[in-house]
Amino acid sequence: MAKSKIFLLTHEFPPKRGGAGIYCEEMACAAISLGNEMEVWAPRFAADWKGGNLFPLPLRGSQDWRCSFKLLREARRRTSEFSGNTVHLAEPGALRAFVRFGTSPFNSARLLVTLHGSEIPRFTRFFPERILFRRLLRQADRIHVLSRHNQDGLRTKFPELESKILLSPGAPSRHVLPSQRNNSMADEGSKLRIITVGRLHPRKGQDRILDALGNLPSDLKETVEYILVGPETNPRYTRRLREKSNRVGLPVQFLGDLQPSELRKVYAGADVFALTSTYQKGSVEGFGFVYLEAASHGLPAIAHRIGGVEDAVVHDETGLLVAHDKPKELGEAMERMLRDAELRARMGQSAQVRAAKFNWEQPALDLYG
Known part of the structure; x- marks a missing residue:
């Protein structure tokens, strides 16, 4: 049986350095080496990436409302492609876009979410955002965390999500x-x-x-x-x-x-x-x-x-x-x-x-x- 295509969505990616960007590039490269079909959605500054198939997003890669709206708009345009495939919201900027607007075009996809740490206190500080954050996490099939600290924080805030949590650390940048x-x-x-x-x-x-x-x-x-x-x-x-x-x-x-x-x-x-x-x-x-x-x-x-x-x-x-x-x-x-x-x-x-x-x-x- 053929593997489903993976869409990895991120606002952070090389050549800009940062932990979330390292994670996204390395996970994409590892998935490709394991035989998966991968399409990375990343800001246009990453357009020269040679590691695989990259769809350049028309945004600068911040977490402001404009970048969130542009990512949501692109996802809605291509909603039909997600059906039967995997969508990975791989870092805080991509995740925030769908939490912020309280909508998800991934109902027919396998949804994966990675929490790097700061999302847990940040997206639960205010009650409305906490509700939208919980709704999206409940839709997710797996929630990837990189440390015991993140695992414990997620369990404390949303104990009902225990069965979805995957603790699996990363590695240094190649x-x-x-x-x-x-x-x-x-x-x-x-x-x-x-x-x-x-x-x-x-x-x-x-x-x-x-x-x-x-x-x-x-x-x-x-x-x-x-x-x-x-x-x-x-x-x-x-x-x-x-x-x-x-x-x-x-x-x-x-x-x-x-x-x-x-x-x-x-x-x-x-x-x-x-x-x-x-x-x-x-x-x-x-x-x-x-x-x-x-x-x-x-x-x-x-x-x-x-x-x-x-x-x-x-x-x-x-x-x-x-x-x-x-x-x-x-x-x-x-x-x-x-x-x-x-x-x-x-x-x-x-x-x-x-x-x-x-x-x-x-x-x-x-x-x-």
Whole structure:
């Protein structure tokens, strides 16, 4: 019996970096490699994608009303094609379009929904949206979550959906995996390099790292430099980070958004990965593919124990996790990691071994069949 066609709908997709975009590309590629017919609906900035069949949507890929309306309009135009096939609402922007307007043209399709984390608090904050969100989730055949945090959050809000929930984590992006295993991450005699990879936004918590670095003992500051990678998505926050960096007492570099080949080099030259995500207006780190990216390069992590991060970083095995509201603990973890070369080597090796166990074929098999 022939497999049904899969329509994967998303507002996020490469070349723009981000966890949801990584998920959508990797799931599409895994499904295609498993013999599925796949059509990706993504914003027109992704039109040059060579991984498979892509239908460019006439939208810029935000979650505003205009983008939601345009996606809904395209889906209605092609409703007849969904009959007997699979539709995957793969990230928050695509999902929000159909929650927002309270309509679904997928009644004759097998409907799959992926929740990355922030959708659960965001779409249940106000009663009308909560009702529409629940209605769409009840229509879904499977609801894919990437972490135990998301699974628990969904169970708490909508216990009747228990039988629909699929917990199956993803993996690092193929584009930034190391070309070969390399455990000599820094040049002999160079400063210890801490890197953070993520958009410059308050939820990513780069300011917490700068504060912790600023409080390090003077002798340790002389041995450390800090590198931030990621697009500047919040100008006010970016200015604050740059001002803090001038007072921290050690070298700080802002490299901006890097292409995968450049990012691989930065990972390869680093010693520690740090990303201290925080709660922001109902948004939380649902999993964190970037932690697995860093782990694949043999980097131990320092992170906040928040959201789905505990599924990506194992405390005292692949990194150090601290409470998000205890800056003193973060500073202590930073100093411990930087002073103990043996600890960094052990955790980095464990992180690399663990990251290699994650793949995209399994979640694609679990979800698409």
